[in-house]
Amino acid sequence: xxxxxxxxxxRLNSLLRLDVINQPPNAMLNELAExxxxxxxxxxxxxxxxxxxxxxxxxxxxxxxxxxxARDEGLCGSAVRQxxxxxxxxxxxxxxxxxxxxxxxxxxxxFYAGVPLKGSDGHNLGMLAAIDxxxxxxxxxxxxxxxxxxxxxVHLLETRLExxxxxxxxxxx
Numbered sequence: 001x002x003x004x005x006x007x008x009x010x011r012l013n014s015l016l017r018l019d020v021i022n023q024p025p026n027a028m029l030n031e032l033a034e035x036x037x038x039x040x041x042x043x044x045x046x047x048x049x050x051x052x053x054x055x056x057x058x059x060x061x062x063x064x065x066x067x068x069x070a071r072d073e074g075l076c077g078s079a080v081r082q083x084x085x086x087x088x089x090x091x092x093x094x095x096x097x098x099x100x101x102x103x104x105x106x107x108x109x110x111f112y113a114g115v116p117l118k119g120s121d122g123h124n125l126g127m128l129a130a131i132d133x134x135x136x137x138x139x140x141x142x143x144x145x146x147x148x149x150x151x152x153x154v155h156l157l158e159t160r161l162e163x164x165x166x167x168x169x170x171x172x173x
Contacts, residue, residue, distance in 0.1 A: 090135035
């Protein structure tokens, strides 16, 4: 099997180990996504976890009633493969996004700035992103803020796993 497939398998195993997809909503993740949106002056912030075929929105202030979508329907599905931030300043003219349903369809996505949520084992679990229906540039300062918030999101996710494991051990004792 080639390296890309091996890398994706390791990434998915890391996501499964974290055991967060089926966990109940977390208000702190929602707050962090909201801060990301505010920092970039966008109406939408998301914390996504990218599984094999689905993107799970663990926080999505600015979007009502959507908690998952098919991996090929969201920009996070492609962005999670990158180790660097994934920025689309104008999705209507960016060749990476022209065919995406969120860009071409009614949603009208034009701006996407996301940073990978890199777990402590080095694998990207998902994305923290700010989204807008208007195209716009992004500054280095805004990217730095997004990266720092992404680190906090990962710390929160990993700490929650440690707490669940500790609870399981102490309840068995």
